[in-house]
Amino acid sequence: xxxxxxxxxxxxxxxxxxxxxxxxxxxxxxxxxxxxxxxxxxxxxxxxxxxxxxxxxxxxxxxxxxxxxxxxxxxxxxxxxxxxxxxxxxxxxxxxxxxxxxxxxxxxxxxxxxxxxxxxxxxxxxxxxxxxxxxxxxxxxxxxxxxxxxxxxxxxxxxxxxxxxxxxxxxxxxxxxxxxxxxxxxxxxxxxxxxxxxxxxxxxxxxxxxxxxxxxxxxxxxxxxxxxxxxxxxxxxxxxxxxxxxxxxxxxxxxxxxxxxxxxxxxxxxxxxxxxxxxxxxxxxxxxxxxxxxxxxxxxxxxxxxxxxxxxxxxxxxxxxxxxxxxxxxxxxxxxxxxxxxxxxxxxxxxxxxxxxxxxxxxxxxxxxxxxxxxxxxxxxxxxxxxx
Numbered sequence: 327x328x329x330x331x332x333x334x335x336x337x338x339x340x341x342x343x344x345x346x347x348x349x350x351x352x353x354x355x356x357x358x359x360x361x362x363x364x365x366x367x368x369x370x371x372x373x374x375x376x377x378x379x380x381x382x383x384x385x386x387x388x389x390x391x392x393x394x395x396x397x398x399x400x401x402x403x404x405x406x407x408x409x410x411x412x413x414x415x416x417x418x419x420x421x422x423x424x425x426x427x428x429x430x431x432x433x434x435x436x437x438x439x440x441x442x443x444x445x446x447x448x449x450x451x452x453x454x455x456x457x458x459x460x461x462x463x464x465x466x467x468x469x470x471x472x473x474x475x476x477x478x479x480x481x482x483x484x485x486x487x488x489x490x491x492x493x494x495x496x497x498x499x500x501x502x503x504x505x506x507x508x509x510x511x512x513x514x515x516x517x518x519x520x521x522x523x524x525x526x527x528x529x530x531x532x533x534x535x536x537x538x539x540x541x542x543x544x545x546x547x548x549x550x551x552x553x554x555x556x557x558x559x560x561x562x563x564x565x566x567x568x569x570x571x572x573x574x575x576x577x578x579x580x581x582x583x584x585x586x587x588x589x590x591x592x593x594x595x596x597x598x599x600x601x602x603x604x605x606x607x608x609x610x611x612x613x614x615x616x617x618x619x620x621x622x623x624x625x626x627x628x629x630x631x632x633x634x635x636x637x638x639x640x641x642x643x644x645x646x647x648x649x650x651x652x653x654x655x656x657x658x659x660x661x662x663x664x665x666x667x668x669x670x671x672x673x674x675x676x677x678x679x680x681x682x683x684x685x686x687x688x689x690x691x692x693x694x695x696x697x698x699x700x701x702x703x704x705x706x707x708x709x710x711x712x713x714x
Contacts, residue, residue, distance in 0.1 A: 327391030327416040329363045333409055333426065335383040336368070340401040342561065343372035345534050346379045347397045359400065360441045361414070361422070362392035368414075371444055372397060377531050378445050379538075381561035393420045393435040403431055445564040450555060452548035453515045457539040460547070463498045464536050466509050466705055469674040471529045472502040479570035483532050485554075486524035487516060496521075499575050505671045506575060510704040520549045526572055527554055531565030538563050578708060580696050583687035585659050588640040588700070589621060591684045595676040601625040601633045602669045610670065611712040616641060616663040625669070659688055666712045667695065675707035 340359065348356035360371040368385040369392075372378070393416050403424065404412075413425045420435040464483070472480035484499040488510070496513045499506065527535075531554070538558050539545050546557040556563040601612055604627050615622040621639045626632035641661065665688075676684065679699040687696040697707040 327361070327363045327393065327414065328389040329368060329385045329387045329415075330411050330413050331368055331383065331385040333404065333407060333412050335385075336412055336414075337401075337404045339368070339370035339381050339383050340397070340404050342379055342381055342538070343370060343397045344401055345530075345537060346372040346374060346377050348374040349398075355394065355436065355440055355442065357397060358394035358436060358441065359397040360392065360394050360438065360444075362438065363387045363414075364390040371441075373442060373444060374530075375442070376528060376566050377534050378564040379534070379562070380444060380564075383560075391416055392438040393422060394438065394441050395422050395433045395435045400433060445553060445555075447548075447555060447557075447562065448550075450548040450550055451518055451520070452546040452555065452557065453513070453518050454544055454546050455513050457543055457545050459511055459513065460545065461536060461539050463496075463509050463511055464532055466675070466678045467498045467500040467507040468529070468532050468536070469500075469678075470502055470505050470507040470671075470707070471500045471532065473529070477503060479526070479568070479572060482526040482528040482568045482570075484524055484526055484572045484575070485521070487521045499572075501573075501575060504668070504710050506578065506708040507675065508575070508579070508706050508708075519547065520551075524572060525549065525554065526568035526570055527565060528568050531563075534563055534565070578694060579706070580687060580689045580694070580708075583644055583689055583696060585663070585686075585688045586642045586644055587616060587621070587686035587688075588642075588683055589637055589686070591676060591679055591681060591699075593637055594621075594684070595673065597623050597635045597637060598669050598673050598676070601635070602673065604630050604633055605669060610668050611666050612669045612672075614665040614667075616665065617661055659690065663688070665695065667709050668712060671709045672697070679705070 343359040356374050362369040364387060366385060366387050367382045369380060369382050371380040407426050407429055410426055415423045420437050422433045422435045424431045467483050471483055480501055486497050488495050488497050493512060494517055495510045496516055497510050499508045535556055538556060538561060542558055548555040552567055554565045554567060604625055613624045619638060621637045624634050675697055681699045681701040683700040685698040685700060687698060692711055695709045699705050
């Protein structure tokens, strides 16, 4: 293999492999990226079996061929090399020589046949869609995907197709058992891809999808039996779907809230961020007291200190009259209302919402809170209360 390629193109391709490779070291070859030269382009690939990437980058190829190199070291050296045209040349023992100007480096590579087979796109129907729509849906659900393997069925985002008023809607749902995020959007021609059953995209795959679609305005999406495929120009992402059964998320979504609290999103978010500066691993919860016209937000960490702020709000009882305090039972809502939640579980959805105002929707005491964007009824976040 011998070729010449611009640093920016090579760096982009090598950078794309960094989130895909297996950094745990269980299988050394999975920490390598595959370089293959031919047809005046360099194909750069990486896989950890769960997520696979392949991208094609223009190059001046003098000799076709390929090898694998350690992905992290290769990328780190490329970042520090001077701008310009980089020459890559393989040796007889599958080593790679990199040269630009007076700089020359050599990597101990491995033969192409040592690299695991990569998925192939086989006449799979794909639809084109706006990257802004897909990125919005992923950004508004990724943070509530379970981060550990205690509940493996929750370590991905559920993607399904639903019908609403005769229209086909694409829905993403994620949950870690303490909170849930749900977003619905219309995507043209979605009926052309294989989405008859709900699928689960693993967290790592969601993160790589977001990274890939950040580069251009449109992408193409396809689904086969066990994988989802994302194409961005000459770059391809293959993600193996989770073979798990997602729980029935609908049962925890309140159908008819009793109380709706309206508060300014930016001001509320800023208060939570300030108060969270005092939080620690053992003390994460904030207490909120709802009274007529005011929301008092309090936090106390016995190891550091505490904070107390107040925001103006509007409180509406939607399905009932306000119940006098002496007539309330353990579940009935009435002013004042005491609420307690993990601050981070509120900060993350508030950060991706865009409206000036947001809604708190409550049904009963000690029941989940439904957080909604005032201008986007198709996005919601549900947060379980804390016992503080």
